[in-house]
Amino acid sequence: MLDCLQEYNIDANIRLLASARSKGKVINDLVVEELTPESFKGVDYVLGACENDVTKKWMPWAQEAGCVVIDNSSAYRLDDNVPLVVPEINPEDIFKHQGIIANPNCSTIIALMALHDIDNLYHINRIICTTFQAVSGAGVKGISDLEREIQDIHAAPEAFQYQIAYNVIPQIGGFDENGITSEEWKMQNEGRKILHSPDLKVSCTCVRVPVWRSHSESIMAECDQEVDLNEIRQALSHSEGVQLKDDPDQLIYPMPILTTNQDDVFVGRLHKDPTDESGKTVSLFCAGDQIRKGAASNAVQILKKLIEKENQA
Template structure:
């Protein structure tokens, strides 16, 4: 007989790509669950999902769904989080929100466990999970920040379509088939579902993820810029991002230039990264080994390779950072936070 506390857990967006991964991780990690509530929009309600050999029926998420819930994991879009998370908090739940709704709210901690897990303590009911492309980058940068300080980060991303949801995956596969058969390719969703202009993603690279802001950056780029500063707790880091969608299903890759605040030895950097929690170094030039999206898919690690000195700046360092955007970039980061809360 165990006297481990068991929790009532709700997953909002249970039928989405991230929701599925969260449910899988809760089972795999043997999360201390009393009751699991699976919630979705009215459209997807009624579906059943297997969890620990039980069929759980997905229910429509309403303000009353959160009665008795201890921990609620949200990944159903920013509007759903904005509408329902406050009700969940009222009912006494701690919300881990995987959307953009509360990330930059000064009263909401923005947490990557390897970087700033203690911020969870400061929550007012909601803890925000950062953007996928930010999470993997800061997980790799944190040990460098602690030892050397960081003055500048320049990142260009190579992002998978799964970050835009399962309909974007379907679109990539459909367009690719159309192109291979020599047929016209019909863009329907990407780059941004809610905007009028669509571009081909099959055999292409689209330098737009989310809407353009006044300053010429996309929202995805501004997320990387703002969230990195907030998570690292240092507004002085100069971050620039170019976010690009490429024809990859799962796994974001990032070409990252970092300017440290002091000189460094390359071997020290490699050692630091290889000892960093959640980070796996894949960096063997002789055997042509470096992180690849196809190999990162389905794994929780942040993979780092192509670790090399800048040739013009003794404080400059280049990295290639790859991780599964639905795992560490979303579901796994959220479940890590939930495990920390459960352990408290």
């Protein structure tokens, strides 16, 4: 977040808030303060990055103090009064906020960055997706699980259900009665809201992989009309925040190692689904840094739009 604020030239007095565990820690010359009900007094904007239970505890304090909160948790994402925004896709929703703007789920942001131009061209009605999600998607604890297991393969996992080093785990979030996890529902629920596409259907399998950073996704998108791959390539090559990496003969395709620590989502491996004779289903692979575009950069881009609007007024 701090790097992004600097890169997006946001000039602000910044305060860092966390739990008592982090009180006094120094990050980029800023001393971390313990979050209390008084912390938000005099603050204009809050960038939230806590788990849902913690967010729900402090959100009323921030609202009471009149702050506009851009929140990374999923606590308020589906609330009717809370815009859910990817600035390249639905920037107009930002200004409908009533004090809270939600940042979408990281895999959902990355998938929709790859898909929204295809949706504009042919209207996507169904998505089938498998995600390959980096350990840092589970926060600091996810990174330390992989670090410890690489050093000692018998180290007990803390963030994940099983050893993640040299393994993949087909579970992110808890399962419901249909065998679908909470993470897997997010792409449908949040995708409908961001694309303003209430009938969008998504079947998703979320998989944790031993990658440090950047989520990758294999996606099939079924559209209302036959798709034209050249038209899609043309649209993606002009899409803000997207880089087309689609030249398999030259071994050019998206990989998480290429997207780490930058904002663009890479899209490639474009082809028509050979099992759909109608030609309406496009298949692609994409990757994006879930800490940057999937969280911090997306939040800071929203903040930048709010500040620009305020400066125009």
